[in-house]
Amino acid sequence: MVVASTARTDLSLQAKNADGILVVDDIVKQFPTPEGIITAVDHISFAVAPGEFFSVIGPSGCGKSTLFNVIGGLLDGYDGRVTVAGDIVRGPHASIGMVFQEESTFPWRTVSENVAFPLEIAGMSKRVRLDRARHFISLVGLDGFENRYPAELSGGMRQRVSMARTLASEPKILLMDEPFAALDEQTRLLLGDKVLQIQQQLKQTMLLITHNITEAVQLSDRILVMTYRPGKIKRVVDIDLPRPRTSEIVGSDAFGHYVAQIWSDLREEASRGLRDDESRTLHAGARR
Amino acid sequence: MSGLSAIAKLRYAPAIVGIAALALALLVMEFLIRVDVLNRFIIPMPTQIFEAFERVIVEEDVPARFLLTTREAATAMALLTVTGVAIGALLHRVTILRLACETWIAAFASAPIVLMYPLFLVIFGRNSTTIIMMGFIAGLPPVILKTIEGLASTRRVLIDVGRSFNLTQRQLFWKILFPAALPTIFVGLRLGLIFALINIVGVEFLINFGGLGQLINDLAERYDLAGTYAAIVFVILVSVLFFALTERVERWLRPAD
Numbered sequence A: 001m002v003v004a005s006t007a008r009t010d011l012s013l014q015a016k017n018a019d020g021i022l023v024v025d026d027i028v029k030q031f032p033t034p035e036g037i038i039t040a041v042d043h044i045s046f047a048v049a050p051g052e053f054f055s056v057i058g059p060s061g062c063g064k065s066t067l068f069n070v071i072g073g074l075l076d077g078y079d080g081r082v083t084v085a086g087d088i089v090r091g092p093h094a095s096i097g098m099v100f101q102e103e104s105t106f107p108w109r110t111v112s113e114n115v116a117f118p119l120e121i122a123g124m125s126k127r128v129r130l131d132r133a134r135h136f137i138s139l140v141g142l143d144g145f146e147n148r149y150p151a152e153l154s155g156g157m158r159q160r161v162s163m164a165r166t167l168a169s170e171p172k173i174l175l176m177d178e179p180f181a182a183l184d185e186q187t188r189l190l191l192g193d194k195v196l197q198i199q200q201q202l203k204q205t206m207l208l209i210t211h212n213i214t215e216a217v218q219l220s221d222r223i224l225v226m227t228y229r230p231g232k233i234k235r236v237v238d239i240d241l242p243r244p245r246t247s248e249i250v251g252s253d254a255f256g257h258y259v260a261q262i263w264s265d266l267r268e269e270a271s272r273g274l275r276d277d278e279s280r281t282l283h284a285g286a287r288r
Numbered sequence B: 001m002s003g004l005s006a007i008a009k010l011r012y013a014p015a016i017v018g019i020a021a022l023a024l025a026l027l028v029m030e031f032l033i034r035v036d037v038l039n040r041f042i043i044p045m046p047t048q049i050f051e052a053f054e055r056v057i058v059e060e061d062v063p064a065r066f067l068l069t070t071r072e073a074a075t076a077m078a079l080l081t082v083t084g085v086a087i088g089a090l091l092h093r094v095t096i097l098r099l100a101c102e103t104w105i106a107a108f109a110s111a112p113i114v115l116m117y118p119l120f121l122v123i124f125g126r127n128s129t130t131i132i133m134m135g136f137i138a139g140l141p142p143v144i145l146k147t148i149e150g151l152a153s154t155r156r157v158l159i160d161v162g163r164s165f166n167l168t169q170r171q172l173f174w175k176i177l178f179p180a181a182l183p184t185i186f187v188g189l190r191l192g193l194i195f196a197l198i199n200i201v202g203v204e205f206l207i208n209f210g211g212l213g214q215l216i217n218d219l220a221e222r223y224d225l226a227g228t229y230a231a232i233v234f235v236i237l238v239s240v241l242f243f244a245l246t247e248r249v250e251r252w253l254r255p256a257d
């Protein structure tokens, strides 16, 4: 059964009343640019329940990373409010852990030292923190690579190091911005399995930002589809697929059904984004 | 498999090829001088320079001079590292200062600072301090500029990681910006070392005080050309010593690279 909702008032209400561990309430973020003001995030509200896997999907340039940075407290000067377990977010919050789209391991630290980083900042002794780090390294499936440097690892392994590093700070909510966007499809599916395993094991609340429909459906309990320019909520889709899941679900009919539905929503937005891109390129060319 | 590609696989191949190239160049020199293409009264034969080594070492007190120049260079380097990196970090932090100073520091880097030696003589006297200070001042611009460059080119996302973990400004600097900038800072230190050493030996030469520069001056005035070149080889040795040292320290600080 596919449950979809388009009414925004409905969603704000839900956000206010929800026992959500993360509540995003009516966020508006604008950027002044030479061509005028861009509204990157336009009245977005949602609430994520404890243990839920929530995804935000949208074409590139629609405002996903902006939303990610607002929730993570790295960006200010926006309207609306983000609360974590009742706390208003005003800057980086200890309950929110972020995994970035770009490669973000520290090349001068070994895998262990990378993962132990937040524990080092918390002031733990070296022995304790390296011991704790080993647990999270094993969680992301990198046993045996503790003393390697990031340069010796593949892109997928490095992203897992970043994830383990963030998990080591034991955040209530794990926020990920297209963590696997740079990887090939097969690697991404397999890492998706890893993420599902971790979520199950830690009962981790996760918020994934992605442009990949398969990935979103594979992992999520709910998916928020964003529009392109301004970045509004187009629809929120409940994914009623059984858990525990693995990447094998990708072959099922129900899966295909969800993918088709989300694509029909995204198609229009993506092509608008593409046209926009092309006309910008054209103008830039004409100016030159 | 050809012999050359087999040699290329050896671990010491680059060093061997380097030494062979140097030996070849010396042989060519020797030949050109012997057949009178090059004037032997201006350029001594490599074999004569080799013969001069023993004489210079024994008669001209090279070990003590070598130590003195090395000590001056080491002091200048220590000053350079601490002051240069600190000023670079300050300029990186305070944008207005950086915009105000960066250009003239770069201009200063290309100025012939060695010609300022009379001023330094007046301030510090005819002693090692003058020499060390000249080396220090001359090496400062590249260290400052490269420190700024290294800190400023730290990838945005690494800083965001630090911010997301709620690091203090001090932690952000020491745990992220500084290690990220280290390779570039070391480029600056090596450039600074070159500038400093040129000035140290140059001022020793000019003010005729201590070290290898003074020896080069002495031998040149006595028209002992072979001896002069032998002394220059020892200056190169000082430089090699410091390069090896910076590489060691860098590998220790950033073992991954």
Ligand SMILES: Nc1ncnc2c1ncn2[C@@H]1O[C@H](COP(=O)(O)OP(=O)(O)O)[C@@H](O)[C@H]1O
Pocket (backbone or CB within 6 Å): A031, A032, A033, A038, A040, A058, A059, A060, A061, A062, A063, A064, A065, A066, A067
């Ligand atoms: N700092 C900024 N200044 C100006 N415009 C920005 C800035 N950050 C993002 N934008 C603009 O906001 C829009 C959304 O960007 P972003 O959130 O990165 O999109 P996404 O992550 O979905 O690809 C884009 O059009 C982008 O050009």
Ligand SMILES: [Mg+2]
Pocket (backbone or CB within 6 Å): A064, A065, A101, A177, A178
């Ligand atoms: Mg993005």
